[in-house]
Every structure is written in C-alpha cells, then in structure tokens.
Amino acid sequence: MLSLFKKSRIRGGVHAEEHKAETATLPIASNFPLPKKLYIPLQQHVGKPAEPVIKVGEKVLKGQLLAHSQGLISAPVHAPSSGVILDVNDYPAPHPTALPIRTIVLETDGKEEWMAVHPVDDPFQLTPEDISLRVGAAGIVGLGGATFPTAVKLNMGRENHIDTLIINGAECEPYLSCDDRLMQERAEMIIDGVRLMLYGMETESAVVAIEDNKPQAFLAMQAAAESFAQINVIQIPTRYPMGWDRQLIRFVTGKEVPVGCRSSEIGVTIHNVGTAFAVHNAIRHGQPLLSRVITVAGGAVQRPTNIEVPFGTLISELFSFCGVNTENIARIIMGGPMMGDSLPHSGLPTVKATSGILALTQSELKNTEEQPCIRCAGCVSVCPAGLRPLDMANNIRINQLDTAVDLGLKDCISCGCCSYICPSNIPLVQYFKYASGEIVARQQAQHKSEQTKRLIDARNARMERIAQQQREDELARIAAKAERERLKAEQEALV
C-alpha cells in the first residue's frame, strides 16, 4: 500500500532500454594506460574558472595544485599525475561546439610521484567547517553531472539546518553504470564519505536511494551501512528521470521544492554517490579529486567497460583502449543518451562532469526525420516537470517566445523525456534550448540598448546642463556688463 502511495509521487518519466548489463557486470578496469598528455580545462565546474598557479615548463607532482579557485563558487584543479607543464592555453572543450577554453597541458612522466599528502586519522575530531574547507580544497564538485562545488553545498546545508541528506544512487540514464560499479566495489568508502558529509553538514540522517535495477549495488551498500543507524539504504523504482534531484526528493521525502528555491530551503540536500566517495578520499587520505570512473559504452564499442580515468584524458584514448570502431560511430555523446551532449569529435578531454562516453551507431539513435506533431500528448504525459512540450514547441516555432515562457519554458529541466517519446521525431529539447538561449540573448540585447539609451540620455542631460550654464553665464555677463556700465555712469555722474 505504501509503495502504491509512493508510486503516485513519481510524475511522468519513461522506461528506456537500459543497455547497462554489458558494463555493470565487469569490474572497473584498472589497467588503463596513463596517457602521455593530459588536457586539463580550468573550468570543470559551475562557477568561475580556476586561476593557474603554475608556469609552463614547471615540474609538478601528482595531486599538486595547478589552479586555485576564484570567488565564492568555484573549484581548484590539481595535477592528475606527475610530469611537466607543457602549455597553458585555449584548447577545445568537451562541449557540442568544442569551443576552446583555457586548459593546462600536462606531459606525464609515468612515475606517478605523489606530493606529500596529509591523511586525517580521526576526521570526527575536525570541526564541520574544517570538513567543508578540505572538501573545497580537494576540488570536489557534484559528480552526478551538475558539478556544483560540493563545499558550497555543505556550507549551505549547515546554515539551513538540513534534516535529510539524500545520496543519489539512482543512475537512471541508460548505458551508464559507473555509479553502479562504484557502489558494488567501494561501498564502504562511499558510506564513510556519507558519514563525513553528515558530520560536515551537521545533519542527522541520510537516505541512499538506488534504483531497483541495481540489486548488487543495493546489497553492497546495505551491508556497508549496516552498522550506521543514521544511514538508510533504500530501493526506488526504475524510471527515468528518477535521478533528477527534485523527483528524488519528492519520492523520498514527499516534499516538493518550490520553483526558485534550493532544496536546502526545505531541509533537504542531495549528493551523488561518486561525490561521497571523493569526500572519503579527500578527508581520510588527503587526496584531491584527480580521476573518476567513466562508463565507455555504445554499439560502436567492442569492449565496453567502466574505467577509472585521470581528468584530462582524451576521449580518443578511451576509444582505443575499449576497441572502438570509428567507422561505426554515428554520434559521440558525453553523459547519458537522454541528457548528454553530442560531441563533434573524440579529440576532447574528459572532465569532472564526464560520467560516460558513448559511441552510438546509427541504429541506436533516434530517427531524426521530423514529422508534423499529431498531438498524441505523449510528451505531456511523460514530462516530469508537468509541462506541455507540444504547446511550448508550437509557440517557439512561430517565435512566440514569451508565450513559451508563460507555458513554463524556464521550468524545463531538459530531461529529454519528451523528445524520447515523440512519435513525430520532433527535437523538442533542442527547441527549448534554442528558445532559452534566444531569450537570454534578447535580454542582453535589450539590456545593452537600455544602457546605450541611458548613456545617450546622460549625454543629452550633460549637454543641456552645459547649454543652461552657458545661458546663465551669458545672462550673468550681460548683467555684470549692465552693472559695470551703471557703476561707470554713476562714477561719471559723480565726477
């Protein structure tokens, strides 16, 4: 009965073909060869890019700070291996446009020489603030894909008196199994990370939520959490996008996060399992975030698997390790197939946000022949945000962006469910992203023209003031002249 009740807490969503078995059954590969060069972007997180502290030609040790964080919301970047800095310059980013961003190029020496690390024997002797500081210094960001600096979230948690920490082990995207493997193989360390987060946020209890298509991971995590009463490991239904934080929050706590609020404002914070593992590493072993587990899968991959990869590794190196037949690739995707971005080529680095790299063949891709909308309402029923994608798309098509916003465009989370289900192959999410971008551009343009207008107004006012001044000066001059003449006349009269 309870489960029935809880089912109604899930809205929309789809059940996509999983394709997880190929990689979820294999251990995380440990024999991935260290790349000769690593391309480490300075912005791998939400917020300001990090600022380099090293010089070209400098020799660095593994774990050494390469760039420090700038501003309140930012994260530092560390050397994933030992070697020499070759360059600090603009290189293509792992983004659909592959536009260049500032990147550090590190030539590895193969020695994997660690800097001096400072493990903490009993982290529960540290202050909670100290935990956040260390997590921030280790460059940890949300590894579920949001890449929001974790330390900032821990601080917000402390300030807002969080009563539930939710650990997201849903991994609802098809193909991906990196969190699944991590939970199967490193459950104890993840649970330790959860305890540290609870301590750092001064929160009482945590719920680890795992989709019920990962029974092995669930058992491992349950066993690891057994002796900690404050950590509850639960199974949740398998349904994309179960891992959307707000869907998960509603499912676990029954609370809905109001639009425009952070979940911490209603007393809930959510972190990913990979992040918990990184916290464990940073606090217990003093190691910054240098690598992550990445799923390499897709029809064009001969040996799909999960690999622990140092940041900055080029995708092409992952492909040669996993035996990717480049002839067969129809699309390269970073992330999962529902929300991930397609990449133009494989010469791009992996970053903190990279949960998976997929090399999909044509037959796996959704047909792109767009047909007219038949108003089947499929998109309406799958939208987890409660939007009506067809109406938004219709308005965007006729350039009625304001109406689209009224219909809820800004509440769209780009989950891809609507595009997935659409029988007419309408790229709805692409429409929405285009419209959102266009709205921002228009606002900027308007802002700019307002600014220009302000400048012109200011100039006109200034000119007006000057003219006024001149008029007054003139009047004063005339008056003075009259005065002088009057005085002169008076003097003459006196003489």
Next chain:
Amino acid sequence: MIAHIKPSSGAHVGANISVSRIMRQVMLALLPATAFGLFCFGWPAINLFVITVLSAVVFEALCVRLRGRGVKPAIMDGSAVLTGWLLAMTLPPWAPWWIGVVGSGLAIILGKQVYGGLGQNLFNPAMLARVALLISFPIEMTTWANVSPLFFSHSPGWVESWHITFSGLENSDATTGATTLGFIKTEFSQNHLLPDILKDYSGFLNFIGWTRGSLGETSTLLLGLGGLWLIRQKIIQWQIPVSLLLTVALLAGVFHVMDNQHYVSPLLYLNSGAMMCVAFFIATDYVTSPNTPAGQLVFGAGCGLLIFVIRTWGAYPEGAGFAVLLMNSATPLIDHYIRPRIYGRDRKGKPLEIPKS
C-alpha cells in the same frame, strides 16, 4: 578523430514508436470489426470500402502535391488511409460509390488539409465528412442493408455488387431496413411503447454484430476488444472511452429507471458497435481531443452527454458524429483551462510556499 556530426542535445535515443506505427496499430485494432462487417455485408461493402480508402489516399496525395510537399512521406504516415478507413466504417454498407468519394474528399480536403494538414485540424475529419454526408444525402446515408454475408445464396454476387455500387439499389425494400435506434425512433413517433417495439431485438446478435448498421460498426464485441487492445498497447488512454461510456450509461440508467416505457435501458445503448467505435476510435483521435488526462475525462463526459441527448431527443438517431464535432470545437478551450500542475508551482502557476517546519 571523427568527422563533425550535427550537434544535438536532448534524447539521442528514442522509444520504438512512430506516426506510421501508431496508425498501423489503430488499423490493426479496427481490422477484426472491419473484416466482420465486410463479411456480413458482402461484395457491395467491399467495393465501398476500397473506393473510400483509395480516394482518401488520392485526395491526400493531390493536396500535399499542391502544397509542394513530399507526397511519399505524407502517404506513408498512414493517416490518410486511416481517415478513409474510419469514414468507410461509418457509412451504410451498400451506399453508392460516390458517397465514398465525396466523403473522402470532404474528410481530407475540408476536414484536414484546409487547416494545414496532419495535426492541425479542429474537427475529426471522418466525423466531419459523415455528418456533412448525412445532412446532404439523407436517403443514401440512412439506407441500411440487411445482413447478407459473402458467399450466401441470397447475397449479391460479385457482378451484382458492381451494379449496387455503381447504379444504386433497385427494389431496396427487400434488402434494406432500419437500424435498431432508427426503428425505435420511428415506432415512438407512432406512439408505440418500448416493450412492444423491442420484442424482436436480440442483444446477442447486436453484441456480435449480426445486425443492420454501418459498414464496420455493427459488432460491439469486436470493436470493444479492438479498443481495449489499443489501451493495452498504450496507443490510446482509458480516460475518454471510460468517461464517455460511463456518462451514457449513467444518463440512460437514470431515465430508464424513471420511465422504462420510453427510455431504453443503458445496456441497449452500450451494446452497440457504433457506440464502441465512437468511444474507442473516434473520440480518442489525438488531434481533436484534449491532451491532459483531466481534460480527456471532461471531453469524454461531454461527448457522452451530447450523444445521449442527440440520440434520445434529436432528429438523428445515429447522431454521435454531431456530439463528437461539438466537443472537438471545445477542445482548445479545455486545453486552455485544464493544464497539468508544474513541479514546484501551484495550480495557478505561482511558486509553492516553503513549508514551515
């Protein structure tokens, strides 16, 4: 490195579903009832069916051509075939050839293409055509052939059927009659009472479809099963059929209890292929029905109410088409007022309050 591929976001994979697949599934669901209807009414019905569907496809091709769009994809999506098919099912089985052609023309051109093609129309094309035919050609549209199955000795043969289709019926009294609802209506006008009128009515024959009626709309059983299968296949949602049938049953029930001499029992209403066809196949048309579950419930209930009113007191006993068209015109209104609640907002679209704890 791999050559640049058009950057795209959003779902890269898709559900195994397409417009043509949906249309094919609907046709599959219609197939048993249609086949049974064609069997019951023999060669003239087959002629009419083929003519109607073919002309729908031809009209669609012409219109798409005129618009300067690709003809093949438009035909391949199957929507024109389905429109023709649905229209044919609702025609009197022995109607002359031109009824099919004119009907298809009305459905495709006036019902769909003038609005801008697939997905744009306000009214259900098949219903629009049927209602227009009914008003313009009342005789042809209410001449119901007796059941005269294929290969039975008294049924028209292949050659004779061409005669019926192309030159019309001679001596129609011997081979045609009224439908149950039409019969009740005429009898009422002669002040007969129900128990008397219905003494020859067989619930069972109506259930399987061995009765006079539209070409493919006689069998409650086969259309009902087809509809349930469509719900199971998730092609249609349950809301419209359930609310429509429930409303009809409820209204009929109330009036029947109050006066069973003049108001037929709800069972007789529900045990009708035409009712099943409207509930499962016509009212559920995606394009012309609301797109939220709550809106669909309202729409179904509205259809049910209007069907009951028109059938009970209106001039056209087979007037379900009017009901659907009326509700079609209300669809934009329903969709405007009944919207899903957006996550994190209340029904009015304001952000939720932060709960105080």
